[in-house]
Amino acid sequence: MRTVGVEEELLLVDPETGEPRAMSAAVLARAAQDPAERDVFEKELHDQMLEFATHPQADMKRLHAEIVRCREEAARHAGGIGCAVAALATSPLPVTPAVGMGRRYQWMADQYGVVVHEQLVLGCHVHVSVESDEEGVAVIDRVRPWLPVLAALSTNSPFWQGKDSRYSSYRSRVWQRWPSAGPTELFGSAERYHRRVADMVATGTILDEAMIYFDVRLSQRYPTVEFRVADVCLHSDTAALIATLARALVETAAREWREGREPADPSVSLLRLAAWRAARSGLTEELLHPATMRRMPAETVVRALLEHVGKALEASGDYDRAHESVAELLRNGNGARVQRELLERTGSLRDVVTECVRRTQG
Template sequence: MGVEEELLLVDREGAPVPRAQAVLDGAEPADGPLEAEFMEEQIETATPPHASLTEIAASLRAGRAGAQAAADREDARVVAVATSPLPFAGTTVSKLRYLTARAAFGITAREQLTSGCHVHVAVADDAEGVAVLDRIGPWLAPLLAISANSPYWQGVDSGYASFRSQVWARWPTAGPTRLFGTPEVYHAAVEALVGTGTILDPAMVYFDARLSATYPTVEIRVADVCLSADTATLLAALARGLVETAARSVDDPAPDVPVEILRTAHWRAGRSGLSGELVDPRTWRPAPAHDVVGALVDHVRDALVDAGDLDAVTELLGALWAAGDGAARQRAWAAAADGDLGAVALRAADETLA
């Protein structure tokens, strides 16, 4: 598995700054792999593929530290928050594809300063990958809740734990998907979406989980970038557990959950995070977040045990429950700083590298 993280670039007051190209131009090999994203106010890191959760954890920390080393040369800080606490204008990266998207999608593109976390998990082939996609959908909303880390939007409290999920849902292909059954049906669906002329290319198929066009993986894209590297490690372990559990059950019928129910469960996870009720995939009724996340761990327990990840997941989850999700922590920092959201961004920058 491997993990990609999108990180915000801010100045010394916590405000987003459009310095991605300068940061990338000045980056050194020791900083690790860094890439541009849609906006000049963010950059992306990526871990190498690892089988060991310990190695993933180390690579996540190294990636964040390398990104900060590159940002230091441009007097900027990297922050693992999925939306900026402070207001922003947003500067689209000067690449033809991004500028075309900005013209085609209007305010959806202009306001797309959001940062996600994408977990890639290896699969044998497209057949196994589609079988996995068909079986993990009910459990993706709890992953969003675990990662929830974007309570603020344009300088105000949105009322959501993950407002990124609301902003991201504006894209026409974003969100949960139906059952596909076979690779042929999946690829035909992608071709049909491109064929509508609404999206630019297959890379704009923004399903919550999809077959990667670049790697032999299932790419789980539902999560906010996590405030803590520990939470990102937990997310990676649970994502791999979901994929492995699904791959082991390909002979069982995939759960045919209506997309409108999945979408509603995802909305609930973005609204509440870990601080309220979620929709329980076992019953499709409301239940405390603690119970739903516990059910997720039970669902993937055998895969976690076989990977040697169960003890780490138990420890990381315990720490997350004690500290609160990223949204809850940001709100607590804001309260302690008398509402100073610049101070929240800078506190989050410290936590990014902790």
């Protein structure tokens, strides 16, 4: 059974006002006092962000439980210094991001200017184990059309600098400002993938391989493929669903590769349009169907994803759970819909943040 690990970026906020607080160094110092937590939490680009990483799990119920535990620990450490954590992919309230100290972050600030100062955006990255780089690249080539559907399920960033962005995931639009971000063409082999990465680093436009921000990439640190399209999800069960579907996509793609089936080859231009549509619509309107690249109701496209990975879900024992989670998400809405409904009900972005803090831990 393939193992899965999740990295989540959380927003540090004032528990009273909901405004982001640049307190990550203090939270990390507190967490470092606990030997069990030293490898769980990490610093990110901005001081208003805190990242955690789960241990790899083969059982999705255990992975979900670990996501919940890590969120609870993040909340505990933040609470110890007067902060709270919120699983929000952008801050609903206006914020001036504080770039972290260190040579790497300062190089990025000097190189990219305002782009770095706008990147207070928070994602969910899913690592799925693969047997080799060759299998990993075969997976990358074959999951490309389905990534916007994963992104649509996760959308959780409708607000930007105190205003409604009119997007379900404005985080993804901000993230696309990095020169190495976004969908990729077919690679065909691990050798071609690594050559492309080396050529990109050799231009000097990016600092190193860690700045390869493909929508899905080979991990530098682990024997995994890393999915990077999802917003951090408001609810932990949505994050677990994204991880479950990512593993099923990997298993489905690997099986197709072993059977000698060629990957579909929509152009990067069409994949960018599909990603834009997912960011704009989320689950509330239409998405581009991966098979036709034409607009269809979001529910129809999500059901197509479930059908595409159905055999893999059955093999892992996740079929019923995934279908139930999708049905609940379609019925009750993801983070973007919840945030907008909270604002409509309360009239206050501060109250939106306060409620999202509660849901992050709940």
